[in-house]
Amino acid sequence: MYVIYQRISDKTGQVQEVIFIPTPADNNREGIEIDAPMIYPEIIPNLIPRLMVDLEENELYYDYYAPETFETKVSDLQQVNTELNLIIGNLILESANDKATISSLEETVGTLLFEVAALKGGAA
Incomplete structure (x- = not known):
């Protein structure tokens, strides 16, 4: 054949x-x-x-x-959904940490500007 x-x-x-x-x-x-x-x-x-x-x-x-069935598709989508929710949660935490870092840096810059202004004022 x-x-x-x-x-x-x-x-x-x-x-x-x-x-x-x-x-x-x-x-x-x-x-x-x-x-x-x-x-x-x-x-x-x-x-x-x-x-x-x-x-x-x-x-x-x-x-x-094994053929792909409605049940296997739903199960696969549920797993992907769980993974995406975990990723989103991690991104939210990272974003909160970044905002805290930015706030701290803004405070440090404000303090430094105040000290620079004091030094300029004291030197005159």
Whole structure:
């Protein structure tokens, strides 16, 4: 059989088509000849099979993945929301610290200006 695939890496590809009797036109497409019987996926609850090809061994295999569901999307968004709230909290604390530092620096500048004015007034 001739397997048309999309290259994922140098070693693997995701199968797009399996052609049992290839034509010369099929052989012009990116594919590989495999001399093995067709395999079929196992039924694994909550997992979706994806037919793959091992380009080094010229073998088909199934890669199983968990589909993204509404629940997983909500869970992921809740986690991102928690992380963003933590970041915002840290930024608020940093802002308060910066304001306190600025206030302290303004007080120091005021004191220094007062001392400079006193020195100028005392020197005259």
